[in-house]
Amino acid sequence: SYRTVADVMEPIPTITENRTVRDAAQLLVEKNSEILAVVSEAGDLSGVVTEWDITRASATACAEDMPLPEIMTREVITAKPTDNILDVVRQLEHYEISAMPVVDREGVLGVISSDILARRTLYRL
């Protein structure tokens, strides 16, 4: 049975800050992911981009050439590989988000999301 994030997390696609909204949209579609980890040149997590951010950009203007720092969320809510998955569920609900990058001191390890949790734990009813 699944207890911690490390048991169920999956790979997360990453993209560098100098890319555009269109690059992000292409990567989300190509990897069939709902979230991207945005990384700085040094490789550190600098933000996240989800379909929501792409949608919000599309609501205002032709945003495809806009650089990612203009749409990404910089205050990233992350999980640790040792976190208990029930705590993750409550956090996702509390922040009204669907996914969190999983990080440790070495960097980004993967993603944990309500989709993954639904598929692998709570929906095995």
Add this chain to the structure above:
Amino acid sequence: SYRTVADVMEPIPTITENRTVRDAAQLLVEKNSEILAVVSEAGDLSGVVTEWDITRASATACAEDMPLPEIMTREVITAKPTDNILDVVRQLEHYEISAMPVVDREGVLGVISSDILARRTLYRL
């Protein structure tokens, strides 16, 4: 305790077929919804649009003026108000979707989604 879709469904924003990707993006943001029901002039459900469709449109080109029939999904997977919510959970998982419009013979009544189910049922652990 919750048993059927009717117990937990919520309103779904609707948009007419003659609108554009940008209109859809604006409505999704304004209503803080992940899905729109697209309706014909007669008021019948003709498709759905989600952030995924907007993201996919943004991956190819400046799609903001594109009319909705070009990006919407026409084969809509729907739920009935009398459906059992566990069956809904399995259907969402089976089709890899997050939400379904709820319909009866009179038309679109609302939406049921994994978010709603998480908030109101399975995550009350």
